[in-house]
Amino acid sequence: MPSNIALFSAIVGEQHVLTNKDDLENYGQDWSRLYTPAPSFILRPGTTAEVSKIMAVAYEHEIAVVPSGGRTGLSGGAVALNGEVVISLERMNQISSFNSVDRTVTCGAGVITQQLQEYALEQNLYYPVDFASAGSSHIGGNIATNAGGIKVLKYGLTRDWVVGLTLVTAKGEILKLNKGLVKNATGYDLRHLIIGSEGTLGIVTEAEMTLTDQPKNPTVMLLALESLSDVSNLLVHFQSAMDLLAFEFFSHQALQKVLTHRDVKKPFEHDANFYVLMEFESDGDEAMESALAAFEQAAENEWLVDGLISQSQQQAEELWVYREGISESISHYPPYKNDIAVKPSQVGDFLQQVDHFVNENYPDFENIWFGHIGDGNLHLNILKPENLGLEDFKQQCAKANPSIFTILQSFDGSISAEHGVGLVKKDYLSFSRSDIEIQLMKSIKRTFDPINILNPGKLFK
Amino acid sequence: MKLMVTVKRVVDYNVKVRVKDDQSGIETANVKMSMNPFCEIAVEEAIRFKEKGVATEVVVVSIGPAQCQETLRTALALGADRAILVKTDEEIQPLAVAKLLQKIAEKESPNAIIMGKQSIDGDNNQSGQMLAALLDWPQGTFASEVSIADGKATVTREVDGGLETIALDLPAIVTTDLRLNEPRFASLPNIMKAKRKPLDVLSTEDLGVDVTPRVKTLKVAPPATRQAGVKVESVQELVDKLKNEAKVI
Ligand SMILES: Cc1cc2nc3c(=O)[nH]c(=O)nc-3n(C[C@H](O)[C@H](O)[C@H](O)COP(=O)(O)OP(=O)(O)OC[C@H]3O[C@@H](n4cnc5c(N)ncnc54)[C@H](O)[C@@H]3O)c2cc1C
Numbered sequence: 001m002p003s004n005i006a007l008f009s010a011i012v013g014e015q016h017v018l019t020n021k022d023d024l025e026n027y028g029q030d031w032s033r034l035y036t037p038a039p040s041f042i043l044r045p046g047t048t049a050e051v052s053k054i055m056a057v058a059y060e061h062e063i064a065v066v067p068s069g070g071r072t073g074l075s076g077g078a079v080a081l082n083g084e085v086v087i088s089l090e091r092m093n094q095i096s097s098f099n100s101v102d103r104t105v106t107c108g109a110g111v112i113t114q115q116l117q118e119y120a121l122e123q124n125l126y127y128p129v130d131f132a133s134a135g136s137s138h139i140g141g142n143i144a145t146n147a148g149g150i151k152v153l154k155y156g157l158t159r160d161w162v163v164g165l166t167l168v169t170a171k172g173e174i175l176k177l178n179k180g181l182v183k184n185a186t187g188y189d190l191r192h193l194i195i196g197s198e199g200t201l202g203i204v205t206e207a208e209m210t211l212t213d214q215p216k217n218p219t220v221m222l223l224a225l226e227s228l229s230d231v232s233n234l235l236v237h238f239q240s241a242m243d244l245l246a247f248e249f250f251s252h253q254a255l256q257k258v259l260t261h262r263d264v265k266k267p268f269e270h271d272a273n274f275y276v277l278m279e280f281e282s283d284g285d286e287a288m289e290s291a292l293a294a295f296e297q298a299a300e301n302e303w304l305v306d307g308l309i310s311q312s313q314q315q316a317e318e319l320w321v322y323r324e325g326i327s328e329s330i331s332h333y334p335p336y337k338n339d340i341a342v343k344p345s346q347v348g349d350f351l352q353q354v355d356h357f358v359n360e361n362y363p364d365f366e367n368i369w370f371g372h373i374g375d376g377n378l379h380l381n382i383l384k385p386e387n388l389g390l391e392d393f394k395q396q397c398a399k400a401n402p403s404i405f406t407i408l409q410s411f412d413g414s415i416s417a418e419h420g421v422g423l424v425k426k427d428y429l430s431f432s433r434s435d436i437e438i439q440l441m442k443s444i445k446r447t448f449d450p451i452n453i454l455n456p457g458k459l460f461k
Numbered sequence: 462m463k464l465m466v467t468v469k470r471v472v473d474y475n476v477k478v479r480v481k482d483d484q485s486g487i488e489t490a491n492v493k494m495s496m497n498p499f500c501e502i503a504v505e506e507a508i509r510f511k512e513k514g515v516a517t518e519v520v521v522v523s524i525g526p527a528q529c530q531e532t533l534r535t536a537l538a539l540g541a542d543r544a545i546l547v548k549t550d551e552e553i554q555p556l557a558v559a560k561l562l563q564k565i566a567e568k569e570s571p572n573a574i575i576m577g578k579q580s581i582d583g584d585n586n587q588s589g590q591m592l593a594a595l596l597d598w599p600q601g602t603f604a605s606e607v608s609i610a611d612g613k614a615t616v617t618r619e620v621d622g623g624l625e626t627i628a629l630d631l632p633a634i635v636t637t638d639l640r641l642n643e644p645r646f647a648s649l650p651n652i653m654k655a656k657r658k659p660l661d662v663l664s665t666e667d668l669g670v671d672v673t674p675r676v677k678t679l680k681v682a683p684p685a686t687r688q689a690g691v692k693v694e695s696v697q698e699l700v701d702k703l704k705n706e707a708k709v710i
Contacts, residue, residue, distance in 0.1 A: 040578070200527055222646070235648055267646060268648075292652065295649050295653075296653060306650065307649035307650070308646040308647065308648055308649060309644075309646070309647055309652065310646070311495060311496060311535050311647050312475070312493075312495030313473045313474070313475035313476065313493055313497075314473070314474050314475050314495070314498070315646060318646075319646070458484065
């Protein structure tokens with residue numbers, strides 16, 4: 001047993017120190033499933049004060065830590081590779097002090113995203129950040145990755161809903177950032193620096209989140225398209241006709257995976273190459289008329305070949321399964337995930353170029369495309385062929401990366417739209433950020449974490 | 462062969478219903494309304510018969526306020542040929558529903574009427590049976606499988622002990638259970654086409670039916686809230702709780 005363990009168990013209590021093999025494996029990795037976890041042990045603190053004491057000890061003894069949320073991350077951010085101490089925030093899962101005037105609510109970092117969504121509904125309000133892993137991911141993890149998801153088009157990213165943060169620094173100091181204010185023009189907004197910092201600048205222990213009104217009668221359309229060349233036209237067209245909540249797409253291959261994996265019916269009689277799932281607010285007859293007219297026009301313009309519309313909330317949820325079920329239906333391959341973004345207007349061109357490259361150079365690989373196309377965010381998933389070993393597969397994908405990212409660079413795109421950099425993307429940061437930018441980022445890291453104990457080895461090479 | 466299908470507009474299955482403050486009923490203002498799920502299954506079954514060439518016409522009927530036209534349009538988009546709305550803002554109870562449908566059935570003379578086994582708002586499970594009695598037609602309720610051939614309907618029913626298969630002489634009433642089929646989604650091109658399909662609106666007076674409610678609602682109250690669960694630390698604690706608190710072992 002590691003020698004310094006007693007220092008920590010004195011803080012959190014012995015029952016909240018985990019050392020057995022299963023726990024180490026489970027708490028030592030995220031959803032990327034590409035690395036072999038090797039943490040020293042797991043700590044499960046229950047309060048900000050405990051986290052603060054943990055960091056003070058870690059700082060004194062130069063012990064590296066990995067903050068851990070719901071471990072649904074896809075970039076290896078929460079992976080402990082080198083004997084780090086994992087700090088799981090899962091016990092800090094209380095929602096408290098709802099303020100109906102400010103429409104804010106205080107969450108422990110370990111509150112599950114869905115828990116906050118459900119809490120909001122109980123207050124007749126809405127927490128709009130949502131994605132397929134919301135049943136497991138934590139608010140703390142969402143903040144550390146600035147999670148996006150399926151409603152970004154209308155509601156923005158996690159960043160837009162954080163009005164206050166409690167942060168424990170590398171030395172164990174406790175900071176209260178922005179304290180719930182709407183307006184606060186007092187210099188650098190450290191809160192926003194922390195959001196998306198992937199556990200490299202401090203540990204988030206609590207957050208004040210804002211809530212909003214519930215969308216009115218959200219209705220889902222599923223559209224069948226022959227090609228993506230007109231998808232930007234479609235987006236503009238529907239955006240002008242209705243109040244869009246989401247505009248997502250997936251390829252025929254992606255749909256096939258969901259149909260095999262889940263017990264759901266085929267949405268259309270005839271297959272198409274691509275599908276767009278669109279959700280909009282349909283508040284009254286006029287909104288619905290306008291939506292139907294927009295569909296008719298789009299069909300006349302031959303931008304789509306078919307479409308379905310939900311007639312009930314149940315059907316809206318059933319239609320979402322085709323989109324939200326994709327990740328899960330391919331996770332066993334495992335897929336090599338690329339979460340990339342270009343400007344929404346360039347999505348069609350970009351996708352064509354990358355698809356062409358992969359098909360040409362890796363004819364044996366199966367590509368699954370889906371993503372938040374309304375935000376210019378594409379998920380390219382390359383599936384591991386059954387006869388190829390995992391290491392070989394990883395190597396071949398790594399070889400493909402520079403070419404894909406060079407295409408991406410020519411579009412001024414991002415190598416990580418919303419999953420973060422973590423371990424998976426750190427070698428490629430320079431495709432999206434200039435050398436000077438990276439130098440500045442590193443000096444920020446040193447300021448916050450002078451002895452490099454906060455999630456070391458992530459984000460930068 | 463002509464099939465008649467009934468559809469009801471109800472509070473959406475996924476909406477968490479709230480009781481009105483004065484306990485007179487449930488809150489329906491700004492609440493999502495949809496087709497009763499069992500009626501969706503009835504519509505799906507009828508259009509499958511049409512697609513198979515067994516039926517030549519599907520007539521869909523709804524009773525309720527003007528907004529029921531939306532529900533009927535959905536059924537038309539799914540594949541029904543013609544719709545009839547009995548427009549009323551009164552509360553219509555199962556017996557009145559059955560009497561109104563009887564009048565329409567007498568006019569339309571369908572070979573079979575397919576209905577949901579119950580609507581998820583009142584959960585009465587009465588209209589189909591009452592209609593069968595009024596028309597003096599045979600009935601196959603809780604259907605999980607239906608076939609029609611040679612003037613007979615063969616209906617597999619979900620009964621307590623398992624499945625029961627019965628043969629009915631047509632005309633007959635069939636009410637649908639959950640496992641009968643999986644309804645399709647409404648296609649947008651068909652929604653457009655459905656706008657041009659005929660939808661007739663009648664009143665309860667047109668049909669000469671007295672719809673005065675027979676049952677009076679005294680009070681509506683929400684079910685008692687369940688206590689939140691607790692996590693136990695050990696098997697011993699669980700056994701102890703089951704023995705001494707829940708007193709089930
Ligand atoms: C099926 C599926 C679908 C997904 N869809 C989306 C999507 O649509 N959009 C999207 O943005 N993401 C998506 N993700 C990725 C993932 O769910 C998000 O990145 C999520 O925000 C991670 O939260 P988590 O709590 O699981 O974090 P973890 O995986 O536990 O951690 C993520 C990073 O944050 C750090 N961290 C965690 N908690 C803290 C804390 N309290 N303080 C400081 N650092 C911390 C970790 O060290 C790590 O670097 C998806 C994942 C899956 C599996």
